[in-house]
Amino acid sequence: MLKILIAEDEEPIANLIRVNLKKAGYECICAYDGEEAANLMEEGHYDLLLLDIMLPKISGYELMEYAKTLSLPVIFITAMGTTNHKVTGLKMGAEDYITKPFEIVELLARVEAVLRRYHKIGKIIKVLDVEIDLSSRIVLQNGQQVLLTLKEYELLLFFVRNPNIALYREVIYEQVWEKEYTGDSRTVDLHVQRLKKKLGWEGHICAIYKIGYRLETSL
Numbered sequence: 141m142l143k144i145l146i147a148e149d150e151e152p153i154a155n156l157i158r159v160n161l162k163k164a165g166y167e168c169i170c171a172y173d174g175e176e177a178a179n180l181m182e183e184g185h186y187d188l189l190l191l192d193i194m195l196p197k198i199s200g201y202e203l204m205e206y207a208k209t210l211s212l213p214v215i216f217i218t219a220m221g222t223t224n225h226k227v228t229g230l231k232m233g234a235e236d237y238i239t240k241p242f243e244i245v246e247l248l249a250r251v252e253a254v255l256r257r258y259h260k261i262g263k264i265i266k267v268l269d270v271e272i273d274l275s276s277r278i279v280l281q282n283g284q285q286v287l288l289t290l291k292e293y294e295l296l297l298f299f300v301r302n303p304n305i306a307l308y309r310e311v312i313y314e315q316v317w318e319k320e321y322t323g324d325s326r327t328v329d330l331h332v333q334r335l336k337k338k339l340g341w342e343g344h345i346c347a348i349y350k351i352g353y354r355l356e357t358s359l
């Protein structure tokens with residue numbers, strides 16, 4: 141299991157990140173000040189550091205320099221959202237820079253993108269009875285290939301990359317179709333129903349009233 145260190149002094153934010161990353165299958169440790177984060181980095185191995193800039197005792201910028209000596213990839217998560225701050229963080233070597241407030245779905249996507257760049261995430265995703273080969277785009281269920289359209293495949297990927305999370309229809313549409321949501325939910329609903337039927341996942345992809353859908357992987 142990939143291990144992520146969250147260096148964030150606001151405990152509610154740190155715990156929100158931890159809970160959602162845990163649901164997505166990551167092991168997470170929280171540090172609430174820079175000194176604690178530095179000690180954890182020294183004592184253990186981590187695959188990714190989520191780093192606030194304004195930390196007590198030791199700043200995020202100082203921790204960034206230490207992370208580089210450990211070849212530890214870093215994503216800054218901070219309220220300091222000016223262009224100058226972003227440029228500074230990226231020039232220091234951060235892999236990404238996320239400004240608060242942020243959407244959990246976006247955070248999970250960026251975390252996965254960085255881990256994939258560092259070859260920490262394999263090309264095979266396994267969830268429930270399905271195996272997805274990202275290189276060939278082949279989907280197998282219990283060893284048998286399932287034929288999906290392009291959008292059904294991308295919709296499946298979006299669900300499995302955000303397990304056990306309530307996903308709004310507009311978020312699903314904008315992420316999968318890469319277009320602005322105009323309020324017509326029929327496209328999303330139709331594709332979800334077709335995907336559920338093809339996989340027999342009626343009990344796993346659950347409709348959430350007036351919101352959207354959630355992939356339940358821990359039933």
